[in-house]
Amino acid sequence: MAYVHRIEVQYKNDPRLEVRTDRIRSLGFSIEKLHVVDVYTISTNTRDFSAEELREIGNQLANPVVQTFTVDKATITYFDTAIEVGFLPGVTDNVGTTARQTIEDYIHRKFEPGEAVYSSHLYFVCGKLSADALQNLAVTLGNPLINRVHIKSRESYGTKGMDIIVPIVELHELPAAELVDLDLDDQDLIRIGKEGIIDCETGQRRGPLALDLDQLHTIRDYFAKKGRKPTDVEIESLAQTWSEHCKHTIFASPMDDDMPKGLYKTCIQAATNKIRVEKGENDICLSVFSDNSGGIIFDDQYLVTHKVETHNSPSALDPFGGALTGIVGVNRDTIGFGLGAKPCINIYGFCVGDPKTNPILYRGKDKSNPILSPRRILDGVVAGVGVGGNCSGIPTPQGFVWFDDRYVGKPLVFAGTVGIMPRSDGTRNLYEKRAIPGDLIVMIGGRVGKDGIHGATFSSEALDPGSPVTAVQIGDPITQKKLSDVLVKEARDCGLYNSITDNGAGGISCSVAEMAKECNGCHVLLDKVPVKYPGMAPWEIWISESQERMTLAVPPEKLDEFMELLRRREVEATVIGTFTDSGRCVVEFHGSVVMDIELSFLHDGLPVKHLLTQPPALITPGPEPRCPDHLDETIKAILSRMNICSKEFISIQYDHTVQGGHVIGPVQGLGRVQGMATLTKVISASKKGVGLSQGIFPSYSEIDPYQMAIACIDTAIRGLIALGIPLETIAILDNFCWCSSDDPGRLAQLKSAAVGCYDGSTGFKTPFISGKDSMFNDFSGFDEHNNPVKVSVPPTLLVSSIGIHPDVTKAVSLDAKLEGDLVYLIGETHVELGGSEYYTHLGYCGGIVPGLDIVAMKSRYQRLSGAILHDLVASAFPVTHGGLVIALAKVAIAGKIGMDVTISGDMRPDYLLFSETLGRFIVTIAPDKKRSFELAMGSDATLIGRVTGKNLQITGKAFRISIPVSELETVYKKPFGGY
Amino acid sequence: MTRTISSHAGTTRQDVITEKALIMSGYGINSELETKDALSRAGMDADIVHINDLIDRKYQMTDYRLLVFPGGFSYGDDTGAGNAYANRVRNNLWNDLTEFLEDDNLVLGICNGFQILANLGLVPAFDKHYKRDIALMPNRKGVLECRYVTIKPAHESLWTKGIERIVCPVSHGEGNFSCSKEILQRLKNQKMIAFTYCRDDMRPADGEYPYNPNGSTADIAGITSADGKVLAMMPHPERAMEFVNQYDWTLQKEKLRRKQLLVPAESLNMKLFHNIVEYFR
Structure with a gap:
C-alpha cells in the first residue's frame, strides 16, 4: 500500500x-x-x-x-x-x-x-x-x-491541480550473469563490439562496448584457451578496462616508425623524466602520472596536487549535470591522490559555440534528438561547475571560455582541482599508497544505479517509462562533501586505510582492478554492493558510473574503527571483498563466480595497435587584408570579441573566496578586468601561495599544431611569471581534446602537438605532472533535411600551469596603479598573426602563427619574476589573445586610468597592435624604480610611456589613437553584460 | 600600529583566553577551518565539532562559551538555505541550545550560519521567543554572488565596537534579507541591525546593486538578537583576515610603499574577532 x-x-x-x-x-x-x-x-x-x-x-x-x-x-x-x-x-x-x-x-x-x-x-x-x-x-x-x-x-x-507522479524505478530483469558466445563470424563480432551483447531477456543490444575486431579476437582466444565461455561481466569489464578512456590507446600505441613507444612515453613522460634528471636536487615532482593527480612540492611540509579532466560528451547531453559531475569527479581525483589530498582550488574551462547562434542539428534522423543550443550549453555548464564548487566549499578562481562554432556539436568542459596535503604523517609518505593482500575492499559514498552505463547510445533506446536514466549522472556535491571531509579531515590522519582511489569511468570494475595491481589480486562479492534500486544485473553493478563513490583498502584490524567513523558522519560504507595476491580478479555474485581473469590479461592483454600518420596539406593563406582606416574602431571591435571581452558573470557566481586564501582573484583592479592567472593561499600560516594559469590556442591548430602547443605552454607559464612566480617552481598539465583521431591527418597534427609539448616542456624545464586526453570530439548527426552532418572540434590543447609563489605579499596584479607610473613593453613584436583574434575577426586565417625562442624567454622570465619579488614592479600582464593593444587596454581598464604610450618601428600599425607574438608583457613601475628595473630586465624592457590621464593614447610612426578608458571599459563589458 | 607583513598566524597571536569556541560542522558546512583560524589569530581556541558528535554526546555545548555556525552550503541549500541544518538542530539539539543561550555565552553565525540562525529563530529572538521572524531569500539576481562588499556598523555593540567598516566577501545565493515592516521597525528601535551594506565612500547602498549585492531590505547585512548575544551576518570577515585577502590590496600596497609606509599583515576585519575575544577576556 x-x-x-x-x-x-x-x-x-x-x-x-x-x-x-x-x-x-x-x-x-x-x-x-x-x-x-x-x-x-x-x-x-x-x-x-x-x-x-x-x-x-x-x-x-x-x-x-x-x-x-x-x-x-x-x-x-x-x-x-x-x-x-x-x-x-x-x-x-x-x-x-x-x-x-x-x-x-x-x-x-x-x-x-x-x-x-x-x-x-x-x-x-x-x-x-x-x-x-x-x-x-x-x-x-x-x-x-x-x-x-x-x-x-x-x-x-482546475481545482485538482497537477497529477501526482511517483517516479520510482521498476526493473524486471533477472539479476544473473550470462555467458556470451564469441564463436561467431567476424561480422557478428564487429556488431558486438559496436552495438553490444544481445540481452537474453529483451533481445536488444546492450550498448556499445567499443571493442574492435582485433580486441575481440584476443578475448575469444583467451577464453578458448581457458576452455570456457566468457560471462557478460567479463566482457563488459574488459571493454571498460581496455577503453580509450582508461588505456589511452592512441597516446600509448606505437606511432609511425619513429615513435615505437607511442606519444605519451615519447613526448610527455620522457619530457618529465628528462627534466627531473636535469634538475636533480631541485626536482619539484613528488608523484607524476602514476596517481589520480600529479603532486609537486609546496614547501618542506606540504605538497600540492593538480589534475584537469574533461567531461565533454555528458555535457553535450546535459550541460548542467555533465559539468557538475565533471567538477565533483575531478575533486575525487584529489581526494584519491596518495592517501587523500584536500581539494583547495577548482579551475574550469569551457569551449562552446557562439551563444547568439542557434544551429539546427539533430543526433537522429527525421529531426529526432536535437542538439542543445550554444546558449543553453553555456548556461548549463557555467551553472554546473558553479554548483559543484560552491556546494563543496572549494574556491573556483581560475578559468576561461573559448568560443568557436566548431564546438556546437561537442562542447569541451575542462574541470580541474588543486589539492593540498602534508607530505608525510611522520610514519609514511602520504603521497604513496599500497593495498596489502588481506585488506578489505570498502566502497564508500553514494549507492550504485544504472547511471552512466554505456553512455548516451543506450539511453536513447531505452523507451520503457520505468527504466532509470543512464545517459547522464547528476552529481550530489553534499554526499561527496561528507565523504571528502571524513576522509581528508579525519580518517586519513588516523591511518585507517592503506590505499584509496576514485570510482570514475568504469566504476568499481576499474577502481578495484586498478588497486588490485598494488597487491596483485582481488576477490569481490558483487551482491554486497549497495544499490539504489533492486533488479540490477551483476555486469551493471560492476561497471556503473554512479557518482560520489570511492574505493579503499582497509586493513582488517582498522575496519571497525573505520566503519564506526563513517557511520557517525553518515557516509555509507560497505565491505565488498578482499584484496588478494592471487594474480587474478575474481568476482562473485550470490555465490557463483561471474568473473575470473588474470590481472596481467586484464591490464596488459590488449593487442598492440600501430598508428600511422599522414600530415595534412598546409594551409595556403590568401592575400593579406589591408590595414583598416579607423584603428580605434577596430580596437573596440576586437576588445568586444567574445574570446577577449569580460566574462565576469561567471567569476562572480563562482565562490572564489572560500577557504580564506584569496590573494589575486579572477577579476582585478578598480575596473574589474579578468586576469590570466590567479594566486591563492592554501596554508594560512605560510606566506607561500599557489598560482594557476592556463593556455589555449585552438585557432592556431590547423595552421601549425607544433607552435600551437608551444604557445599554450608559454602562455600558461607567462601568466604565473607575471604574478612573480619563479619559473623553477612551475609544473604543467596537458589536456588534449582532439577530433577524428582515426584519421592519419588528425594523428599527424596530434603528433606535432605532442612534439611541441616535449620541446616546450623541456625547453622551459617545466615538467608535465598529469594529463588527460579525449580523442573523439566529433558530432555526427543530421540537418533538418536528413543530410548527414559532421562537426568536429578544432584540435584543442589546454595547458594548465601550477606554480608556487614564495611570498604572496610580493605579488602584483594586472591593473595600472598610479598616475605617473612608467609603462614598459617586455619583448619585441613580430608579424605573426596567423590564427590571431584580429585575423579571425577579419575572416582571414593567415599562415604564420607565433614562434618562440625558448632559451631567450627562460632568462627573460627569470629576470621578470625576480624583479617582481624585489618590489620593482607595480603591475604586470602578459600579452596574449588580441595582441599588444588589447593588453594595454585591459591594464588601463583595470586601473581605471589612462596611459600614454609611443611605439616605435616600421611595422604596419594593425600588425603592431594585434600580432600575438608570445613571450611579451606589459609592466608598469613606480618612477623611482626605473634604474633598478631597467638594470634587472636589460634589453628586454622597452620604456613605452606613462600611466596618465583618462585616455588610452597610442602613438606610432604612422598612427595615433586616443580612446577614453571609460569607453574601452564599456566595450569590454558589454557583450555578456546581460548574462 | 602596523606589523610587518612577514608575520603570520602563530607569531602574531595574542594571549590565548581559556574560554573556547565550538564551531559546528558537517553536512556541507565549509568555512569551519578559516573561522577557527580567525578566532585563533584573535586569541581564542576553538574545536570544530561535527553536529552528529554533539547529537551523540561526544561533545557538550556547555563546555564552550562561543558557538559558531560558520559559512557553507549545508545540505546544498536544498529546501532553502540553512533550513535543513536548522531542522537537524531543532529536531536533535534544541534543549542544549536553549540552555546554552540562557548563560552568558555568545553565538555567531556567518553566511550559511546566518541562514541557520534565522531558521532556528535565534535572531531576532524578540523577548527570547525563538521563532522565524526574518528570512534570507534568494538574491534578487537569482544566482550566487561572490564579491567584496563594504559594510558598516549601524550601532555600537559588543560585536561592532571600534569598527568603522568591514570590507570582505559575500558569497551566497540566498542573502536577501526580508521581514515585515513591523519586524523591521522593532529591529531599528531595539538597535538590532548590526551591519548595513554601503558604498565605497560609506554612503548607504540604498538597495543599489552591487553595493547591496542581494536586494536586502534596508541594506541589512547582519543583525543581532534582541539580547545582543547572537550576531548573524551574511558577509565573510573570516575570509579577509590578512591584508593580502583584501580585493584592492595590490593598489593599497603601492600607495603605502610610495609613502614609505609599512604594509600591515592583518586586515581591519580582524577587529570583529578581537571584539569577541575581548568580551571574554
Missing part, C-alpha cells in the same frame, strides 16, 4: 520572479510572468502521516516568513498554463534526498527501501503561448534526457 502526499511551496513575493521572467523572455518566449512552486511528493509504504504531521513537515520544508504551502491541495493562483518538471526515474534528486532526511529527523524513523521524497518544480506561465512555443518552453525548463514534463492548461488544472 503506497501512501502518497504532495506538498507545494510558494513564495508570497518571489524575489527571482523578475529575473526568471526576463531570462525566459530573452530566449524568445513572449510570456508575461513565470512563477515557480517547489513541489515535494512524499511516497511511503509502511506508514502514513497524520494531517498534523504533514502540516509540520510543510512548515519544515517551507519558510513561513516568506512562503506559503499546501498539503495535498493544488496551489491556486492566476496563470494560463502549468508546466511541472520533475526527474525521470533513477535520476539523482538532491532536493528530494534532503527533504527525506528532514522528515526522517522529524519522525525519528528512517525511510524504508522504496520510500522516498521526490522534488519537482511547478511553473505557472502567465501569457498566451502557441502549442509549439509551449512545447519549446517545456524543453527549455526541463531536459528530456533527465526530466519528466507535464503540461496542463488552466482548464484541465
